[in-house]
Amino acid sequence: MLAQRLGKASLSALSWLCRAVSPLTTNLEAPDPALWSRIMPLADQHMLLPVLLPALNRHDSLTKDIPPEVMDGLAAFHDLNQGRNGLLREQMGNLTAALNKDGICPIWLKGATELLPADWARSGRMMADLDFWLPDPRERKVALATMNRLGYQIIPDTDDDAWAESHQYAGRIHDSWPAMVEPHRHVVDRGLATLIPDGEALDAVVWMDWDGMRIGRLGARHRLVHALVQSTVMAVPRFEASRTPLMKALDVVNRATADFDGRLPEDLTAHLSLPAWQGTVAPFLTMTESLFGLPSPLPRNRTALNRQELVTAFPRQAFLRQTIGRVFSRRFLERLTRPSTIPGVVRRYMDVFRTGRDTKG
Numbered sequence: 001m002l003a004q005r006l007g008k009a010s011l012s013a014l015s016w017l018c019r020a021v022s023p024l025t026t027n028l029e030a031p032d033p034a035l036w037s038r039i040m041p042l043a044d045q046h047m048l049l050p051v052l053l054p055a056l057n058r059h060d061s062l063t064k065d066i067p068p069e070v071m072d073g074l075a076a077f078h079d080l081n082q083g084r085n086g087l088l089r090e091q092m093g094n095l096t097a098a099l100n101k102d103g104i105c106p107i108w109l110k111g112a113t114e115l116l117p118a119d120w121a122r123s124g125r126m127m128a129d130l131d132f133w134l135p136d137p138r139e140r141k142v143a144l145a146t147m148n149r150l151g152y153q154i155i156p157d158t159d160d161d162a163w164a165e166s167h168q169y170a171g172r173i174h175d176s177w178p179a180m181v182e183p184h185r186h187v188v189d190r191g192l193a194t195l196i197p198d199g200e201a202l203d204a205v206v207w208m209d210w211d212g213m214r215i216g217r218l219g220a221r222h223r224l225v226h227a228l229v230q231s232t233v234m235a236v237p238r239f240e241a242s243r244t245p246l247m248k249a250l251d252v253v254n255r256a257t258a259d260f261d262g263r264l265p266e267d268l269t270a271h272l273s274l275p276a277w278q279g280t281v282a283p284f285l286t287m288t289e290s291l292f293g294l295p296s297p298l299p300r301n302r303t304a305l306n307r308q309e310l311v312t313a314f315p316r317q318a319f320l321r322q323t324i325g326r327v328f329s330r331r332f333l334e335r336l337t338r339p340s341t342i343p344g345v346v347r348r349y350m351d352v353f354r355t356g357r358d359t360k361g
Helices: 002-021 033-045 049-057 068-101 110-115 137-150 198-203 220-231 247-260 281-292 303-313 315-326 330-336 339-355
Strands: 107-109 129-133 180-184 206-210 213-217
Touching: 002 033, 002 049, 002 281, 002 303, 033 049, 033 068, 049 068, 068 110, 068 129, 068 137, 068 213, 107 110, 110 129, 110 220, 137 180, 220 247, 220 281, 247 281, 281 303, 303 315
Parallel strands: 107 213, 129 180
Antiparallel strands: 107 129, 206 213
């Protein structure tokens, strides 16, 4: 009974959290004060802590009902993330200036585009790395040489040859900058090219002057589809594990709200039935509709929502079920042929059983 009550409290916390950060929510009440002990860890797990403060500030009458210590904590998290995002913006500017000098206009992707507007500081979006796209093969070697000249180095234990079949090059890090930078050959994995064809995306790129520099970003439709791709077929951790941070789902909601009046464009429905989506998009949109209020144009499929609820309410049990299912999987059996990897796998599984959290899916 206790476990069931605790699980129900966690689901209530998740429901409130998602409604709180959704731009589509118009009427929000303060949660039971006792629920904050569950809301805060969930917000941290789903990379939503920094966005909670600006989200609550959209509901002016609500903040007076939030415990002062909670508001102070949320302000601190937001300020820390804002400071880091400011450094990331400087890093983007430094790299863009060097690329422009060598005749290259980078097309910034994903979260990096949140740092382009003049009001970037209002965003609570967390970012682990920065991505940009180089659609012209002739520019790629030049861009990599530019990064080398600036002092960027390939992440340890890999090289570009290992990423030769990938849509991107190996990530680059710099001693003086906080984020890894990932240069892209293509917008998405080659096997998913039907979802965002490079040529189609390039034709719709929005070119702009940014602080005296020349850059690009994807057009509105492709930004939305890219957010969907990152939340499903290219999700990390895997979509099927239901451990992808819900920050990714919020990206989809924010794109639909900012560019399409809070819904998916009607002409996108046929696109969402393409085989490359691998059956992920209907379950994802059902979950997003239930949690964030974004209407789904597809038939309801509760698969992802049920998994998310299980992982939220009973994280250790959910991980145990997934582990049992993996024991005889080809991926797990391949690990047994490389004994050196087994201690790391065991440590990871033990850590998840101890904490109830898994960042790798």
